[in-house]
């Protein structure tokens with residue numbers, strides 16, 4: 288059995304060499320000391336809680352609140368009876384990916400090839416004068432996962448991105464712009480579930 292600390296990937300990649308030989312020894316009462324380098328990444332403090340989870344044949348331990356159930360597979364680790372390409376079969380996602388959907392898009396892009404997912408992104412411009420806020424547009428395709436699943440995950444990310452992007456600027460969308468904005472937003476989403484959510488969200492403007 289291997290034990291490892293689940294670390295932010297970017298931090299881990301850049302620090303891999305430095306951290307590759309970190310070791311801790313079990314002392315009385317099965318205690319170990321978390322290496323300072325690891326502790327510093329998370330800003331761990333006395334009294335923080337550590338969670339242990341089993342992932343395949345690995346035991347992962349991480350600070351409480353560091354991850355959330357993967358919203359794509361809802362923690363089941365699977366989509367279409369295949370490994371979930373969002374959480375990569377882990378069942379949880381770092382909380383930043385759940386909170387900032389652009390990060391989730393980047394996260395998916397990093398291993399899209401491994402999961403036979405085609406990913407493209409561009410920018411949706413709503414009108415020539417730039418009167419309405421643009422937003423990034425994600426396109427996901429796959430011959431491996433069903434269209435239904437891919438569209439749902441795509442909308443999960445896309446809708447989050449639109450909310451993140453437009454949320455702060457919604458006060459500049461006035462009555463004249465609203466129909467244009469609404470049409471683009473609704474047309475942009477693929478599933479009825481998210482079109483419906485978007486309709487409800489627009490009513491809060």
Ligand SMILES: [Zn+2]
Pocket residue numbers: 357358359360361362363364365371372373374375376377378379
């Ligand atoms: Zn997942």
